[in-house]
Amino acid sequence: MINNDTLTLYYYNDGLTDDERNHVESALRSDTNLAARYGALSRQLSGWNDPETPAAPPHLLARWHDSIDRAAQSENNAPEIEKTGPFQFFSFAWGGALAATLALGVALGMFFSGNDVIPIPDGIPVEVTQSTAVPASFTRGLQVHLRESQWELASLPAEASTDNAQLLMQIIEQNRMFERAAKQNNSPNVARLLRAFEPILMRLANEDIAPEDAEALRAQLAFELNVMLTKLARDPSKEAHTT
Amino acid sequence: MHLLPKILFVSLALFVANTSIAQESADDAEQLKIAALEALISAPPDRALPIVEKVLAGDHSDEVKSRALFILSQIDLPEAQAILLTTASSQSGELQLEAIRMIGIGGDPETLAALRGIYDTGDIEVKESILHAYLIADDSAAVFEIAANAVDDDEFEQAVQMLGVMGATDELAKLRDRDGSTESLIHAYAISGDYESLRVLATDSSDPEQQMQAIHGLSIVGGEQVGTTLMEIYRSTDNAEVKESAVHSMMIADYDEGVLELYRASQDSNEKRDLLQLLVMMDSEAALQIIDETLGGGQ
Numbered sequence: 001m002i003n004n005d006t007l008t009l010y011y012y013n014d015g016l017t018d019d020e021r022n023h024v025e026s027a028l029r030s031d032t033n034l035a036a037r038y039g040a041l042s043r044q045l046s047g048w049n050d051p052e053t054p055a056a057p058p059h060l061l062a063r064w065h066d067s068i069d070r071a072a073q074s075e076n077n078a079p080e081i082e083k084t085g086p087f088q089f090f091s092f093a094w095g096g097a098l099a100a101t102l103a104l105g106v107a108l109g110m111f112f113s114g115n116d117v118i119p120i121p122d123g124i125p126v127e128v129t130q131s132t133a134v135p136a137s138f139t140r141g142l143q144v145h146l147r148e149s150q151w152e153l154a155s156l157p158a159e160a161s162t163d164n165a166q167l168l169m170q171i172i173e174q175n176r177m178f179e180r181a182a183k184q185n186n187s188p189n190v191a192r193l194l195r196a197f198e199p200i201l202m203r204l205a206n207e208d209i210a211p212e213d214a215e216a217l218r219a220q221l222a223f224e225l226n227v228m229l230t231k232l233a234r235d236p237s238k239e240a241h242t243t
Numbered sequence: 244m245h246l247l248p249k250i251l252f253v254s255l256a257l258f259v260a261n262t263s264i265a266q267e268s269a270d271d272a273e274q275l276k277i278a279a280l281e282a283l284i285s286a287p288p289d290r291a292l293p294i295v296e297k298v299l300a301g302d303h304s305d306e307v308k309s310r311a312l313f314i315l316s317q318i319d320l321p322e323a324q325a326i327l328l329t330t331a332s333s334q335s336g337e338l339q340l341e342a343i344r345m346i347g348i349g350g351d352p353e354t355l356a357a358l359r360g361i362y363d364t365g366d367i368e369v370k371e372s373i374l375h376a377y378l379i380a381d382d383s384a385a386v387f388e389i390a391a392n393a394v395d396d397d398e399f400e401q402a403v404q405m406l407g408v409m410g411a412t413d414e415l416a417k418l419r420d421r422d423g424s425t426e427s428l429i430h431a432y433a434i435s436g437d438y439e440s441l442r443v444l445a446t447d448s449s450d451p452e453q454q455m456q457a458i459h460g461l462s463i464v465g466g467e468q469v470g471t472t473l474m475e476i477y478r479s480t481d482n483a484e485v486k487e488s489a490v491h492s493m494m495i496a497d498y499d500e501g502v503l504e505l506y507r508a509s510q511d512s513n514e515k516r517d518l519l520q521l522l523v524m525m526d527s528e529a530a531l532q533i534i535d536e537t538l539g540g541g542q
Contacts, residue, residue, distance in 0.1 A: 188381075192348050196348050223277060223313065227313065234285060
């Protein structure tokens with residue numbers, strides 16, 4: 001079966017061999033369900049197109065793909081998330097996860113466009129700027145990540161569910177990436193804040209959480225994210241001097 | 244340039260919310276206070292600090308005070324840290340825990356060090372919050388001190404677990420010789436991905452129970468070198484339980500190449516059957532190949 005990752009790569013004409021592209025093309029011609037799924041995906045992806053977003057270089061794109069695979073693998077291995085039946089493309093979690101992944105791509109694309117390389121989880125080798133200043137590209141990428149997190153948290157249905165938990169695990173994965181990036185980019189204040197978000201996100205991901213507790217945690221995160229964004233917008237270069 | 248109006252807005256909003264207009268609902272008033280606090284982040288620190296201090300001392304809900312504590316953690320003034328520390332030591336319940344978290348976020352070394360005194364006299368929740376604050380501040384040395392001086396196993400276990408989450412392999416290695424604490428350490432080695440410490444314990448057959456725990460820990464770490472080590476353990480032991488532990492860890496580590504190799508090398512039909520079942524459970528491509536070979540061989 002052709003999954004949505006493959007369809008996404010097909011849409012972007014990226015990462016598939018000629019044979020794989022031919023296989024997708026042929027399947028789209030013969031499988032009406034797949035064609036409908038691809039149509040919906042294309043509409044969703046075209047809505048997210050951002051002509052001003054700088055493209056990441058191919059080698060960094062490959063690392064990004066790898067990091068997504070690892071994140072997905074790690075999510076699949078997470079014991080606390082109960083797996084449910086067949087994959088539902090139109091489920092909230094998939095839509096949210098795809099949005100989150102693309103947002104991460106945009107954020108990392110912005111960051112990479114500044115000629116820096118942030119560490120990707122699991123020990124992939126990195127190049128890090130040795131300067132004491134915080135790269136502007138990192139700050140911009142972080143702002144995108146925080147805004148997306150804010151949006152995703154605000155869009156979460158009130159009732160805890162497996163879908164919510166899966167999306168929150170995605171946010172946690174991205175949060176960890178930016179926390180490591182912050183650490184490597186002279187931003188210990190940002191790194192501490194991102195680390196402080198994780199226990200709250202983990203509690204939110206708990207499927208047994210009461211709706212009123214989830215609401216309180218989301219309100220807390222919304223406040224802290226807003227303050228962080230305001231601070232970043234106010235003085236993006238201050239970080240290096242405040243520790 | 245627009246700071247004065249902002250300060251006036253914040254003060255007015257807090258005043259208005261504080262005195263509570265009759266027709267306004269309590270929720271609206273609460274939200275207004277929170278919005279006012281959020282706006283404070285744009286004010287100069289020396290102007291924001293007294294307002295936050297006043298909120299903390301006033302008759303506001305825990306939610307509003309918690310938000311004020313967060314703003315305090317973002318104010319780069321020593322007085323802000325002092326207020327956080329006072330709140331962490333004098334308050335109780337959620338506000339105390341929140342103040343401790345904010346000290347972690349603030350990351351000031353002196354304030355973090357002062358948390359140790361609160362830790363010693365705090366209850367379980369306070370101790371756990373302080374460990375989390377050290378995690379947020381990435382202060383593995385402070386967590387190590389707590390683990391090294393732990394007065395009971397639970398306290399040691401919590402601190403060691405935190406070191407594992409922090410990936411503090413050096414600090415964990417220093418705790419290796421503590422009596423009766425190997426199980427907690429093994430968990431922490433697994434969480435921190437410390438392959439080498441686990442390998443040493445997993446290949447030591449003097450205590451099979453401990454050996455099996457370490458073998459399980461290896462499966463969590465995963466990776467090719469783990470697979471090779473598990474194979475060696477499987478082949479070198481005569482203990483059936485250790486063998487079973489090794490092969491199950493290969494399954495958890497998704498090392499089907501190793502299981503396949505053991506299957507092909509085995510001369511024991513019972514063992515071959517068990518290994519084949521394992522390959523099927525692992526959803527390995529090799530399982531179908533073997534089934535095909537086995538059925539084809541009988542024709």
